[in-house]
Amino acid sequence: MRNEPNMMLAKKLNLWAYALTVLILGLIGMMRRVKIDLGMDLSFLAGVNAAINTITSILLIVALVQIKKKNIEAHRKAIFAAMLTSFLFLLCYVGYHFTTEETSFCKEGMIRKVYYFVLITHVILAGVIFPFILFTFIRAYTNQIEAHRSMAKKVWPIWFYVSITGPLIYIMLRPCYS
Numbered sequence: 001m002r003n004e005p006n007m008m009l010a011k012k013l014n015l016w017a018y019a020l021t022v023l024i025l026g027l028i029g030m031m032r033r034v035k036i037d038l039g040m041d042l043s044f045l046a047g048v049n050a051a052i053n054t055i056t057s058i059l060l061i062v063a064l065v066q067i068k069k070k071n072i073e074a075h076r077k078a079i080f081a082a083m084l085t086s087f088l089f090l091l092c093y094v095g096y097h098f099t100t101e102e103t104s105f106c107k108e109g110m111i112r113k114v115y116y117f118v119l120i121t122h123v124i125l126a127g128v129i130f131p132f133i134l135f136t137f138i139r140a141y142t143n144q145i146e147a148h149r150s151m152a153k154k155v156w157p158i159w160f161y162v163s164i165t166g167p168l169i170y171i172m173l174r175p176c177y178s
Helices: 007-030 045-068 072-099 110-141 145-176
Strands: none
Touching: 007 072, 007 110, 045 072, 045 145, 072 110, 072 145, 110 145
């Protein structure tokens, strides 16, 4: 037997999700313009970000497989872990971009077009999907299971695309790092 949805908690968490989205998108908008000199090189974080995104991708696959098997507890654990790795990624990503100059793509030809297509779709979808990941999570957390299922079917593929294209962008950009 399921618990009743907790709509009061959902409303509060939704407000936090909106506020967090505005804060994160604001930080991301600033990090191209503001550089902070910490007196240390954080350029290694680009590789860390790719590794964290790869782990998130694996966790998302595990979560999908587990829910298809109707193993809700394993699904829940995989999603919690994916949320945690996504949060760690976000911290490293913001830290990297506030402290490290941007690297320009250095290749020519068709690969350049492919790179920019992947980069642009990755950036746009990452910005769009962020709040929806939170809202989907909130629906499950507050026991709005049908709403969660409906959202997850749309959110999961985009979250997965963003998490898998992050490492792909890193691999394509790797020869361009100084």
